[in-house]
Amino acid sequence: MPHEYREKYVPRGVYLTCNVLIERGEGPFVYDSSGREYIDFTTGIAVLNLGHRPPKVVEAIKGQADKFLHQCIHVADYMPYLELAKRLSESFLWGEAKTLLLNSGAEALENAVKISRYYRKAPGIIVFDYAFHGRTLLTMSMTSKFRPYKYGFYAYAPGIVRLPYPYPYRCVFGSSSPEECGELALEFFEHAFKTYIDPDEAAAVVLEPVIGEGGYIVPPKNFVEGVAKITREYGILYVSDEVQTGMGRTGTFWAIEQFNVEPDLITVGKAVASGLPLSAVIGRKDIMDSVHEGGLGGTFGGNPVSAAAALATVEEIRNVLGHAKKLGEYMEKRLDELYDKYDVIGEHRGLGPMRALEFVKDRRSKEPYKKFVGELIREGVRNGILLLSAGIYGNVIRVVPPINIEFEVFDEGVERLERSIKNVLQAVVS
Numbered sequence: 008m009p010h011e012y013r014e015k016y017v018p019r020g021v022y023l024t025c026n027v028l029i030e031r032g033e034g035p036f037v038y039d040s041s042g043r044e045y046i047d048f049t050t051g052i053a054v055l056n057l058g059h060r061p062p063k064v065v066e067a068i069k070g071q072a073d074k075f076l077h078q079c080i081h082v083a084d085y086m087p088y089l090e091l092a093k094r095l096s097e098s099f100l101w102g103e104a105k106t107l108l109l110n111s112g113a114e115a116l117e118n119a120v121k122i123s124r125y126y127r128k129a130p131g132i133i134v135f136d137y138a139f140h141g142r143t144l145l146t147m148s149m150t151s152k153f154r155p156y157k158y159g160f161y162a163y164a165p166g167i168v169r170l171p172y173p174y175p176y177r178c179v180f181g182s183s184s185p186e187e188c189g190e191l192a193l194e195f196f197e198h199a200f201k202t203y204i205d206p207d208e209a210a211a212v213v214l215e216p217v218i219g220e221g222g223y224i225v226p227p228k229n230f231v232e233g234v235a236k237i238t239r240e241y242g243i244l245y246v247s248d249e250v251q252t253g254m255g256r257t258g259t260f261w262a263i264e265q266f267n268v269e270p271d272l273i274t275v276g277k278a279v280a281s282g283l284p285l286s287a288v289i290g291r292k293d294i295m296d297s298v299h300e301g302g303l304g305g306t307f308g309g310n311p312v313s314a315a316a317a318l319a320t321v322e323e324i325r326n327v328l329g330h331a332k333k334l335g336e337y338m339e340k341r342l343d344e345l346y347d348k349y350d351v352i353g354e355h356r357g358l359g360p361m362r363a364l365e366f367v368k369d370r371r372s373k374e375p376y377k378k379f380v381g382e383l384i385r386e387g388v389r390n391g392i393l394l395l396s397a398g399i400y401g402n403v404i405r406v407v408p409p410i411n412i413e414f415e416v417f418d419e420g421v422e423r424l425e426r427s428i429k430n431v432l433q434a435v436v437s
């Protein structure tokens with residue numbers, strides 16, 4: 008029946024990864040309609056950093072639902088919006104900040120661009136290869152991968168300039184050293200001010216601290232820090248898109264904390280409300296306040312129930328950061344073991360508990376093995392594990408369990424993942 012309904016009523020464009028009908032979720036587990044258990048290594052695309060239905064978040068949602076469900080912030084004040092704006096502003100470590108609450112990651116990026124352009128009185132937005140910033144017209148235009156995100160939609164938004172990004176495993180400059188790849192990408196950046204965009208016409212650079220949808224690519228530090236230095240020199244704003252990396256996903260509250268960079272604006276979405284729709288732009292007070300009254304907002308931004316969920320989430324994330332850091336180290340060790348055993352894994356990489364395995368046909372040629380990843384996801388479902396792909400070649404499996412998952416449960420997940428790898432390898436050989 009679910010399949011029939013999907014075929015009949017849901018447009019083809021809405022893709023499906025794991026063919027499972029979810030009935031219930033609890034911590035790192037989900038259960039289907041027959042009661043079968045799956046370990047969730049996808050967390051609904053890096054959203055459920057505290058797992059499914061974290062008790063304190065559910066309690067906060069119920070508490071707010073008993074009071075009122077909606078009151079647009081442009082009509083009357085309400086405390087969940089104001090409290091959350093305070094908490095998120097306080098999480099900005101680089102000076103006095105203010106926070107605008109919105110609904111989705113894409114909407115946060117849209118607003119970060121609006122605010123940057125307004126503040127700088129310049130149109131240009133610099134983005135990078137492999138970036139993913141959303142699916143609205145503007146954010147789709149900022150996104151790098153054509154198929155499936157942009158292909159056929161045409162007429163992209165103006166003012167966007169894309170530059171090369173150092174993907175050390177597949178460096179477009181042909182370098183095998185991450186630092187050198189980063190250095191060459193930086194040199195290109197400087198060159199771009201002559202031929203791609205004048206720095207005076209650039210409002211902001213938008214950069215994910217770790218590339219998410221584009222393949223969980225951890226950039227060399229010299230690149231990120233070099234980009235930040237260049238933006239400072241020219242007064243261009245630095246927007247850290249933390250929609251996927253934020254809220255403890257990399258072991259620190261913001262991933263950018265792990266680089267020597269002072270962002271001007273941060274965008275956050277996904278994990279901030281443990282699964283309820285909410286996003287935000289957090290940034291330097293003078294920049295956020297530059298826009299005239301009435302220039303920012305929306306009907307649902309900072310919805311009271313979502314904001315209550317986010318307040319409880321922020322609190323709880325802070326409590327589990329210590330565990331998340333240790334988990335990151337443990338995940339690195341366990342996934343390195345898989346890399347050592349299986350040649351089909353070309354690279355294991357990540358930052359803290361945001362990790363990925365890139366699959367290749369051959370370690371020397373590095374030919375992407377997308378088909379293997381498709382089979383692996385299907386085999387994962389048969390073995391009780393939910394997996395998700397990423398990457399411009401679709402050949403990367405991201406490993407993003409809840410950051411509070413117990414090590415024993417993670418181990419069980421790795422066992423199921425390994426069993427799935429073995430089975431797919433066997434099927435390929437036979």
Ligand SMILES: Cc1ncc(COP(=O)(O)O)c(C=O)c1O
Pocket residue numbers: 111112113114116139140141142215219220248249250251252276277
């Ligand atoms: C880094 C990044 N920015 C923006 C977005 C867009 O978020 P949303 O899907 O909530 O619009 C995503 C979504 O995957 C993302 O990973």
